[in-house]
Amino acid sequence: MSRFFKGGSSDSDAESVDSSEENRLTSSRLKKQDDSSSEEESSEEESASSSESESSEEESESEESEVEVPKKKAVAASEDSESDSESSEEEEETESEEDSEVSDESESESESESESEEESESEEESDESERSGPSSFLKKPEKEEAKPAGLKFLRGESSEESSDEEEGRRVVKSAKDKRYEEFISCMETIKNAMSSNNWIVVSNEFDHLNKVSQKCKEAGRNPPPYIEFLSALDQKLESADKAFIKSLDAANGRAFNALKQRVRKNNRQFQSDIDRYRKDPEGFMKPAELNEIPKPAGKAGQDEVIVDGVATRGIVAPTEGLGKPEEITPADIFKYLRAIFEARGKKSTDRSEQIRLLEKLSTIAVTDYQRLRVKVALLAVRFDINTGSGQYMPIDQWNAALTELHSILDIFDANPKIVIVEQVEDENEEEEEAIAAAENNNGVIQVQGSVVSFLERLDDEFTRSLQMIDPHTPEYIDRLKDETSLYTLLVRSQGYLERIGVVENTARLIMRRLDRVYYKPEQVIRANEEVAWRSFPPTFDLTITPRATTTTPDILIHSLCVYLYNNGxxxxxxxxxxxxxxxxxxxxxxxxxxxxxxxxxxxxxxxxxxxxxxxxxxxxxxxxxxxxxxxxxxxxxxxxxxxxxxxxxxxxxxxxxxxxPKFGQFTPxxxxxxxxxxxxxxxHINLELLECVYLTCSMLMEIPAMAAASSTASDSRKRVISRPFRRMLEYIDRQLFVGPPENTREYIMQASKALADGEWRRCEEFIHAIKIWSLMPDADKIKQMLSEKIREEGLRTYLLAYAAFYDSVSLEFLATTFDLPVQRVTVIVSRLLSKREIHAALDQVHGAIIFERVEINKLESLTVSLSEKTAQLNEANEKLYEQKTQHTNPQENRRRDKGGSVKRRNERTENRNRSDMN
Known part of the structure; x- marks a missing residue:
């Protein structure tokens, strides 16, 4: 076991070894920097032309040897802080320059230092008129201006000496030293967390350590302590037995298993270094040779991706570790996939090249797991083609994505143990690891992704294309034909989601399927279902919408909606x-x-x-x-x-x-x-047809209401039903010369004037002449219905307008005049009498209407108007009171509102009846 994970006294020994090694590396760097600084000063002495500068340089040489190194480190640190604000590409180059300034481990680094010193010398020589020599900035000027306290680098020698005496000498660390300290600190944190079995912290710090190690590379290779740490960590994790894992709590157990998988995956790219360390630990820990030449930096603007320890730019570079695309083997598939995913979203990424490479990888893949991983990556790249461009997805790419989704479903049908899920704790890149992880998951191999998300994106791209294509061109019709293939894919995907039992995703897909059928006639729905089910084998069936029920559109819509009511x-x-x-x-x-x-x-x-x-x-x-x-x-x-x-x-x-907008304009x-x-x-719903229907119904309601208002002085008869219709009719009445109608609106206005005059036949001719009725199903039935309504409303208008001029009128006469059955005339007249719209009586024996002469004077009319306004004011007050004292039960509120409105309506009716009787 390595020195990193030993307990007791071994920890102190490890710390002493770490500190001694760190001091040794730091002292070697400082010695090299002192040598380089002395060489630079000798070159400055030879180039000096003034004797004063030479003498001052010799006097301050002893002090400069001690102060020059910290000052250069401070300048390097300031340059490093300024370069951090630039782009990530420039940051990598500046970091490499700083590393070359601090460590003199190769000839190219010394050349870059000499070039930077020559630039600084050229800048100093450009100001010779104001300076006395190249080292004159160390002298105290004759008239020193007051400088801010924070800008210490602008002070003279005396101010620096005094500050050193007061505050003590500061040590400015280079960016590389800071990174190395951060690197050591991460390893110490991991060691402490492992001693306390806090594997959650170990997992988080391990990711941080990997990032820091990439910046701490020395002479083109990874830091030896990092390789030593990986070897020790791998041994620690592999040596853990089942009893130890069971002793952990649930969160640490999951973190331990996830860390074990990640360490295996991470160590694979450093396996050669780990093997060399384990063979010869002491030889491996020696510093890198000075004659090793670092890798040349790439062109600016290219994105670097590290795959298995090999730097690749753009998509994939033909360097070691990744062969040329035509030499790819199935074992290299996951390396390319990792490179492609890390290059996603970057400006220099060529998506077309990525698609071509993934298509080649799909032909190379030999197992279902490899094919599925490649297909998922290929779909994601295809959908990235027009991200943020505002254009729809190219149709050929859309069709290719549709085919790939069918291929993914074929993989699921052939291998039910492979499923695609949205959340995977730790996705295994190698198939062997995925199979090993599936043993803990009932043998199910999980791949991260979402079939529903792909379907939703495919559906959105199809809709976007229809929005942008001109609907009056054949291209729109050709594009609309692809809806059948999309609907077939939705039905097939529904079967897969029902099999894996993800209710939330199934509800989302059912909603997409419902959006494709709810607005269509039954004939079109039935045709789409037949085409979709014809492409499936006879054994294929669904639970939510079985094959037998899809032939009836009503049952299909009902089944889809009921599922969403219960699960959405x-x-x-x-x-x-x-x-x-x-x-x-x-x-x-x-x-x-x-x-x-x-x-x-x-x-x-x-x-x-x-x-x-x-x-x-x-x-x-x-x-x-x-x-x-x-x-x-x-x-x-x-x-x-x-x-x-x-x-x-x-x-x-x-x-x-x-x-x-009326004022201003839309932003992009x-x-x-x-x-x-x-x-x-x-x-779309035909707006001209909608306007025609609305104006026709307004005519059939407004013309009788206007006739009733003109025959009585009561304000209750003067209510407006449709203000737009009234304005159009008033505009036509103001015209001195009215020509023949030319559009739908003019036809309806002319028909309205004819109906108001009692000429129902002429009104019927104008309404039937409107051509928009042909867009409605069963246009002949619609026209026949309109003819009946025109005759009925013509009869009502005639009775309301001319009731004052009749003592009695025969029902037979009215039936003959308006071409209506006597029974229908009797029903219309009875309705007028019950609503007190006319003051008359119906003589059923003789089949006549007996009109009553009832003339309301001005006082009675004003009294009725006052009572109605009072009732309206009372109703408004009651509503305001109910809003302030709102009840908490919505059903009770509706019951109270309904009861109150009915009561107030009855009161107004009684008041009106009482006034009419008076």
Whole structure:
């Protein structure tokens, strides 16, 4: 056992040996530096031209021999501190220069010192007019200016002597001495931690020691104490028996096992040095020969990667330890992988070259473990191609990544004992070590990575490409065809995740699969499922969505959403609910979609969700409105589309475009983030169709309301349903000459004027002339439904507008005029009478409507208006009071709000009835 890990008196002996060795090395360095300084001074004496400088130089020579070394060390230390602020590449070069200044162990180092001295001499000679000689800075000037106390190097000899007498002489250590002390300190810390069995500290300090040892290389080789330490540490770890490991607690036991693996891996690159040390410890510990020539430094700007003790630049250099790419063997695969991973993220890295090298490694790999490691690395490099460029991934690289993911799944199918996990305690680079570590994990070999992360990135790149490609070109259609292959990969990956049983990752993948199908018609979903399942063998099946249920899109969507309800996080559950509601509305199941939306209470919390979820909520509300319209529910359609259509930012709210701000402009980062939220073109909802539906429903509701308001003086009849529609209609009324309609909006405005005049046939012609209806499924049924609604609302408008001019009117006459059945006319008239919209009575015996002459004077009208305003003020006060005394139970609050609103509505109805009777 080495001297590092002995107990009792051996520790003091080891410390004495360390201190004696350190003193010996330090004294040798100082002696060499004194010799170099004396040679420099002799050259300065020969080049001096003034006799005064020579005499002063001889007088101060004895003092200079003692002071010159600390001063040079101080200058070296200041240069080292300044170089630390530069880039990592320049730092390595300056450190090598400082090492060459301190240790005179090679001829190249002495040459660099002489060049630096010549530069300093040239700088001194340039100021001869102000100086008397090369050593005149040691003399005290005739008129010494006051200098700050901190700038001691600007003082004269007297000030330095006084400071030495007062404060004592300071010893300035070079950067290499500091690193060597740090190196010794790390080993001492490890030794103390091992004596107390604190293997967590040992593991952390071991990583620090490896970093420091790279900076302490002497004459191109690793420090001998470091090799001695590695040999002793390896023997210490290997000699530990099972009883010792069991005596450790859980945290130290894990740290001990992880350290053992890392030491094996680390010692592999120093195995030759360790073997030489174990054969001849005394000979190995001798200092390096002075005639050894260090390795030449590479070009500036290249990144250095150390692989198995060999420095490589860029990706891989054809030096010892790593052969040329065409000479790679399966044993060299992990060396190249380590070099590639350490070069990731650096500016000088050529990613295309990395991809070509990894593709070659994938053909060389002979085992499943090697293939999997290479495939994972290759996927990571492919996704790094366009990092931060703002462009989408090249399509050929995307297809290659898709193929590699299929290859990874093939490896999992062929070898179920190999799994890929996101967190690995200590990944083993060699296959033998991985197999040995799998014995403690039920024989399962773990590889660090994430299939779900790769799939999410692949899906995001596909979406980004659709966002950036012009949707009106054939290229967009060709790109959209790749969605089928992506969906097939999602289904196959779901089977793998179900097999390994990672619920969180399975939920993330299920959400991606749901995002690909929720907005599509049933025919398209069924076709995608058939193509995906046709590519799998008959024995392949899933637990969440079995093969038998995928032929029915409703069951498929329901199964995916229910799994997310039970296993997903809050965000995934919210998105799953919105996708489920969207699909139900798309299938014209309005009541089910409405009930799901109301029971989920998403509208109370969606404002706190992320922007993508808010866009999905807006799209769901629009789809519910369109579903209501297809089912002939005009009022429900208008209410569902009211909030979206009246904002003036429909395109932005639905994620279908970006509107420029009125004041200022977007920053580049903001513009890039907003563009990422825009949905692909094939997912857009037609905005012209949306506007047409909203304005048509507004027409069917506003025209009867305007007729009722014009026939009575009561303010309760003058409420506005759709302000945008009112503004458009008022604009048309102000026009002196109105030409034939040319767009959808003008057609609806002309139809509205015709309906207000009672010309329902002309209104129907304008509405049917709109071409946008052809984009809706079953356009003929939609037009037939609109014709019925126009006739019914025309009848209501006619009765409300001209009731004051009739004493009675026959139901048969109304049915003939508006082309409606008598029963339907009776229902409409009864509804008007029940709501007190007209003052009349229905004579069912004679089939006529008997109108009553009820004229409300000004006083009665003002009284009714006052009572309604008082009721509104009372309701506002009650809401304010409830907000201040809010109950803690949300269900109780809704019950109280509902009960209070119903009570207030009944009171207003009674007041209105009482005023009408008066």
């Amino acid at each position: 996080v809050s965000l995934l559950r919210t998105r799953a609910m919105l996708c489920h509601i969207y699909h139900e509305a798309l299938q014209n199941r309005f009541y089910k979609a409405r009930d799901m939306l109301l029971m989920s209470h998403l509208q109370d919390s969606v404002h706190a969700a992320d922007i993508a979820t808010q866009i999905l909520h807006n799209r769901t509300m629009v789809q519910i409105g369109l579903c209501a319209f297809r089912n002939g529910m005009v009022q429900e359609t208008q209410y569902a589309l009211q909030d979206i259509s009246t904002t003036g930012r429909v395109k932005e709210l639905l994620g279908q475009g970006i509107q420029a 980062d903001q513009d890039r983030l907003d563009k990422q939220l825009v949905l692909p073109f094939h997912m």
